[in-house]
Amino acid sequence: MAGQFFFYLFAAISVISALLAITRKNPIISAVWLVACMMGLAVIYVLTQAYFLAAVQVIVYAGAILMLFIFVIMMLNLKTGIIGQMRNLGIKFIGLVLTAIILRQFYTAIKGTVSLAVPASVVPANFGEAGAVGELLFTSYVYPLELMAVLLLVAIVGALVLAGKERP
Amino acid sequence: MIVGLQQLLVLSALLFTIGVAGFITRRNVLIMFMSVELMLNAANVALVAFARHSGSMDAQIIALFVMALAAAEVAVGLGIIVTVFRNRQTVNIDDVSNLKW
Numbered sequence: 001m002a003g004q005f006f007f008y009l010f011a012a013i014s015v016i017s018a019l020l021a022i023t024r025k026n027p028i029i030s031a032v033w034l035v036a037c038m039m040g041l042a043v044i045y046v047l048t049q050a051y052f053l054a055a056v057q058v059i060v061y062a063g064a065i066l067m068l069f070i071f072v073i074m075m076l077n078l079k080t081g082i083i084g085q086m087r088n089l090g091i092k093f094i095g096l097v098l099t100a101i102i103l104r105q106f107y108t109a110i111k112g113t114v115s116l117a118v119p120a121s122v123v124p125a126n127f128g129e130a131g132a133v134g135e136l137l138f139t140s141y142v143y144p145l146e147l148m149a150v151l152l153l154v155a156i157v158g159a160l161v162l163a164g165k166e167r168p
Numbered sequence: 169m170i171v172g173l174q175q176l177l178v179l180s181a182l183l184f185t186i187g188v189a190g191f192i193t194r195r196n197v198l199i200m201f202m203s204v205e206l207m208l209n210a211a212n213v214a215l216v217a218f219a220r221h222s223g224s225m226d227a228q229i230i231a232l233f234v235m236a237l238a239a240a241e242v243a244v245g246l247g248i249i250v251t252v253f254r255n256r257q258t259v260n261i262d263d264v265s266n267l268k269w
Binding site: 003004011014015018019021022024027030031038044052053056057060066069076092095096098099103106107110113115123128137140141144152158159162163 | 176187
């Protein structure tokens with residue numbers, strides 16, 4: 001039952017830090033709470049036997065993406081006046097109603113879910129480990145992988161074109 | 169001992185809903201962007217849950233691609249934010265609602 005306990009602990013940590021992240025006024029504090037959320041999700045991945053993904057989650061999300069956010073926020077050097085408040089009350093109300101509708105839809109979708117868990121004896125021993133993921137990545141998914149490499153290159157060039165120094 | 173599918177889906181739904189709420193109610197473009205990241209993560213949780221519960225690792229590969237996609241998206245998105253801030257000195261989404269000015 002230790003797995004269940006850790007699941008509830010880290011799920012609660014993730015959800016609470018996500019809530020805190022979207023309600024803070026200062027984007028830096030939001031980003032730090034989001035790092036906490038990503039770390040909690042990494043533990044959830046370990047509990048679901050996605051070991052390689054858990055490592056990638058920490059390295060890519062917490063390590064790269066959110067650090068990039070923090071770099072950009074610091075580079076923009078926001079003054080307190082332009083940090084930005086919430087939207088006005090009307091839009092906030094509409095947003096919360098929409099959110100409630102979405103939550104309701106999720107509830108009806110998830111309510112009847114039966115766990116069809118494959119027993120641990122059927123699942124291969126190296127399920128979710130780097131070797132198994134890499135093998136799949138370079139056999140069945142080799143074309144998507146190459147496309148993803150091109151996409152990342154395009155993203156780098158795009159970011160440089162957009163945010164690079166103005167040419168004289 | 170693995171975690172039940174329903175519990176994982178509830179976690180995924182909660183995170184996604186928080187992301188949607190943040191995206192709609194905030195007008196700081198950086199926090200809206202972080203909300204999008206949160207929604208992508210919620211999708212990843214669902215994918216990982218289904219991967220373990222179907223005994224096939226294909227969904228984990230898709231989750232990996234989602235992460236790579238998120239990295240690419242953040243690079244371009246933050247580039248756009250920096251450019252907009254340079255030109256208009258604002259990160260408030262309501263101030264940049266015009267396509268041309």
